[in-house]
Structure formats: C-alpha cells, structure tokens
Amino acid sequence: MTPMTTTPDKNPAPRTDSPVLHATGVTMRFGGLTAVHAVDLTVAHHEIVGLIGPNGAGKTTFFNCLTGLYIPTEGTVTYKGTVLPPKPHLVTEAGIARTFQNIRLFANMTVLENVLVGRHTRTEEGLFSALLRGPKFHRAEKASTQRAMELLHFTGLTPKADHLARNLPYGEQRKLEIARALASEPGLLLLDEPTAGMNPQETRATQTLVRAIRDQGIAVLVIEHDMRFIFNLCDRVAVLVQGEKLTEGTAETVQADERVIAAYLGTPFEGAPGQDEIAEVEAAEADARTEDNR
Ligand SMILES: Nc1ncnc2c1ncn2[C@@H]1O[C@H](COP(=O)(O)OP(=O)(O)OP(=O)(O)O)[C@@H](O)[C@H]1O
Numbered sequence: 001m002t003p004m005t006t007t008p009d010k011n012p013a014p015r016t017d018s019p020v021l022h023a024t025g026v027t028m029r030f031g032g033l034t035a036v037h038a039v040d041l042t043v044a045h046h047e048i049v050g051l052i053g054p055n056g057a058g059k060t061t062f063f064n065c066l067t068g069l070y071i072p073t074e075g076t077v078t079y080k081g082t083v084l085p086p087k088p089h090l091v092t093e094a095g096i097a098r099t100f101q102n103i104r105l106f107a108n109m110t111v112l113e114n115v116l117v118g119r120h121t122r123t124e125e126g127l128f129s130a131l132l133r134g135p136k137f138h139r140a141e142k143a144s145t146q147r148a149m150e151l152l153h154f155t156g157l158t159p160k161a162d163h164l165a166r167n168l169p170y171g172e173q174r175k176l177e178i179a180r181a182l183a184s185e186p187g188l189l190l191l192d193e194p195t196a197g198m199n200p201q202e203t204r205a206t207q208t209l210v211r212a213i214r215d216q217g218i219a220v221l222v223i224e225h226d227m228r229f230i231f232n233l234c235d236r237v238a239v240l241v242q243g244e245k246l247t248e249g250t251a252e253t254v255q256a257d258e259r260v261i262a263a264y265l266g267t268p269f270e271g272a273p274g275q276d277e278i279a280e281v282e283a284a285e286a287d288a289r290t291e292d293n294r
Pocket residue numbers: 030033035053054055056057058059060061062
C-alpha cells in the first residue's frame with residue numbers, strides 16, 4: 001500500500017475529545033414503517049466500526065440519516081462535536097464521505113476526472129474564476145490534479161488514470177469510488193458494502209486498503225454482509241436487527257452472542273424441539289444404528 005499524505009483539515013475539530021461520529025436516538029420512519037429506531041452509535045478517532053444485520057435491518061437507512069440524505073424523524077448526529085447540517089453536500093463539506101451500495105461513478109468520465117469531481121468541496125475556486133481560467137484557477141487546478149493522482153496511487157489505480165470509468169473491472173470501480181470519496185479529504189469514511197460482488201482476492205485487498213485509510217487518521221464505518229471481512233477488519237461491530245441496535249462489541253463478543261446468531265438464522269419457532277429433545281432423538285438414532293450393525 002502506497003502511503004498517502006494528508007492535507008490540512010478545512011474543518012478542524014472544535015473539541016478534540018469528541019468522537020468523530022456521535023449518533024443519538026436516531027429514528028427514521030417512512031409513513032407507518034419504522035426503518036430505524038432509537039439507534040445510538042459512536043465512531044472514535046482511528047476506529048474502524050462495522051455495521052451488520054440481516055437484509056432490511058435498516059443499515060442503509062441509518063447511513064442515509066448520517067449523510068443528510070434523510071432527515072431523521074428523531075435523534076441527532078454530530079461530527080467532531082458539531083451537529084451536522086441536513087444536506088448531503090454540507091455533510092461532505094463538514095468531513096464525512098461515503099460510497100454507495102450500488103456504484104455511482106460517472107461512467108463516461110475518466111478515472112482521474114471522477115476523482116477530480118470528488119475534490120469540488122475542497123477547492124476554493126468559484127464559478128467566475130473557473131470561467132475566466134486565470135492564473136489562480138490554473139494553480140488550483142494543478143494542485144487538485146496532483147492530489148487526485150496521489151489518491152489514484154494510494155488506491156493502486158495510477159495505470160488506469162486515463163481509462164473511462166465504465167471500462168474498469170468491477171473491483172476497480174469500487175476502488176475508484178473509495179478514491180473519489182477520499183478526494184473530499186474526509187475525517188470519516190462510510191462504506192456501504194464495499195466488497196459486494198468481489199472475489200476473495202479483491203476482498204482481501206479492500207481489507208488492506210481500509211486499514212491503510214484508517215492509518216492515515218480517517219475513521220471508518222462500514223456496512224458489509226461478508227462476516228469474515230467484518231470480523232477480521234473491525235475494532236468494534238454493531239448489530240442492527242429490525243431497525244434497532246441489538247448489541248455492539250468486539251468481533252469475539254458479537255460472534256459469541258446467541259441473539260446475533262438467532263437474528264441471522266431466524267429465531268427458533270414456538271414448539272420447536274429444545275436441546276433435551278434433540279439429544280433424546282439423537283441418542284435413539286445412535287441406538288438404532290448400533291442395533292442394525294449387530
Ligand atoms: N425510502 C424508503 N421508503 C420506504 N421504506 C423504505 C425506504 N428506504 C428503506 N425502506 C425500508 O426500510 C427498511 C430498512 O431498509 P434498509 O435498506 O435500510 O435495510 P438494510 O439493512 O440496508 O438492507 P440490505 O442489507 O438488504 O441492504 C426496509 O423495510 C425497507 O423496505
């Protein structure tokens with residue numbers, strides 16, 4: 001992994017002891033459906049936090065509440081101690097970047113151009129400056145291109161800089177989404193199923209990339225269905241079930257939690273055989289086999 005230099009934070013933390021992300025009592029209702037209910041979640045500096053849960057648990061809805069795409073029905077979300085504005089571009093400007101479950105690249109733009117688009121919240125040049133294309137604009141453009149190339153280097157996409165985004169293999173399109181998100185110089189990166197559709201090698205490479213991102217001082221919150229990826233990567237894992245946070249803790253704690261296993265496998269139905277009954281049946285079957293072998 002190529003080291004990435006960090007650029008100065010345009011929005012320095014007002015209080016260094018605040019967590020990077022602090023969501024309190026976040027609830028999102030769509031008419032009669034409560035997709036997310038009273039969810040609290042924090043992400044600390046230098047932390048990689050996983051968000052897991054069965055299909056329809058409310059994970060993406062929760063992400064949308066964090067990024068200003070949805071205004072939560074109830075609850076607050078702060079970034080480094082400041083309440084986030086309810087507009088996606090202002091959230092990005094504040095320092096939260098994200099990728100999407102369904103890749104959203106500009107398919108007919110080059111790889112480099114896609115990353116440059118991601119820098120627009122960090123460039124000071126206004127519309128007039130861009131139209132007049134004066135020396136200030138050219139200086140800013142040069143600096144932006146340099147930073148974008150650095151990010152392509154960091155994500156291993158330098159050889160593809162001039163390729164159209166739509167011609168990249170799927171795994172590289174996902175990497176490009178991450179490079180574009182990093183172009184806004186975030187303090188927190190939200191990844192929505194970054195390994196969906198990847199082969200095991202690409203998944204391992206993504207794991208390495210996410211760790212390298214964290215090592216650059218960017219906190220990460222990641223939704224993923226690949227449990228091996230989540231449990232290998234995350235410092236802490238939160239589990240959403242039917243819109244509520246069931247539990248959170250280290251990979252070991254969450255993996256050992258019977259409620260989590262039940263949530264994924266389905267809660268045993270009423271009248272299902274208990275452990276004693278299962279043991280009795282197994283013993284009877286073993287006896288029957290012994291009889292047959294005589
Ligand atoms: N805009 C919306 N309007 C109405 N209902 C919605 C909307 N967005 C999500 N939902 C519902 O909210 C619930 C949670 O959906 P969400 O996509 O957040 O779950 P998820 O955990 O991300 O699922 P998956 O793992 O399948 O992506 C689902 O019942 C879904 O149908």
